[in-house]
Amino acid sequence: MGKSPFIESIRAELRTRRYSLQTEKSYLYWIKAFIYFNDKRHPQSMGNIEIERFLNHLAVNRQVSAATQNQALCAFIRVYRYVINQ
Template identity: 40%
Template structure:
């Protein structure tokens, strides 16, 4: 079951994220925070010079990212 009833019209990832968040009536500050973390996730995985779309990533990349946040950046769960 898809939790998003709205299909974004945009082709760009960050614009799609913004569209869905606005459709769900999230606050502007929340939208900005989500966009920050999406950018950070994509750039962190592209640090070797090869950017990939999050759609082409799997659970391993997410686990690596969350582990880095917990261990190196000391971000709270």
């Protein structure tokens, strides 16, 4: 199975901006979890409602900390601002 061009474009963006390897791994983890949570829809076809629903899921169902939610949100901001250009 080949690698997703979308995921590779995120990886390239993070490396261009010299993010640490651990940050890259974390951001890619949250983006993939977000995509799977939304039935494998492309993030370009989703927006604020889906992001809010995912973050609420993290807080309520997975009981992650506020810092973890913030990290996921930062990953989404990076993707939507620099990869999808929204």
